[in-house]
Amino acid sequence: MNGAGVLQIMGLVLLLLGGLGIAWQMTGDAPPVVWLGAIGPIIMGIALLLIGRSLRREK
Numbered sequence: 001m002n003g004a005g006v007l008q009i010m011g012l013v014l015l016l017l018g019g020l021g022i023a024w025q026m027t028g029d030a031p032p033v034v035w036l037g038a039i040g041p042i043i044m045g046i047a048l049l050l051i052g053r054s055l056r057r058e059k
Contacts, residue, residue, distance in 0.1 A: 003052075003055060004052045004053070004055035004056040005052070005056075006052075007048050007049075007051055007052035007055065008048070008049055008052035008053070008056075010045075010048050011044075011045040011046070011047070011048030011049035011052060012045065012049070013045070014041040014042070014044050014045030014048065015041070015042060015045035015046070015049075017038075017041045017045075018038045018039065018040070018041035018042035018045060019038075019042070020038075021034050021035075021037055021038030021041070022034075022035075022038045022042075025038065
């Protein structure tokens, strides 16, 4: 497995964590600051997926 694959897996994990945070917020049991903690990993996950895709294209 090369670096592009690792970056894409890390991006998917971050998207999953962010999605879990938003799902928790939607249930109504979470404090309002969960939005801030969920949006960051989602943005970082998208960025890692894009970087991984561009690295895979370079090969």
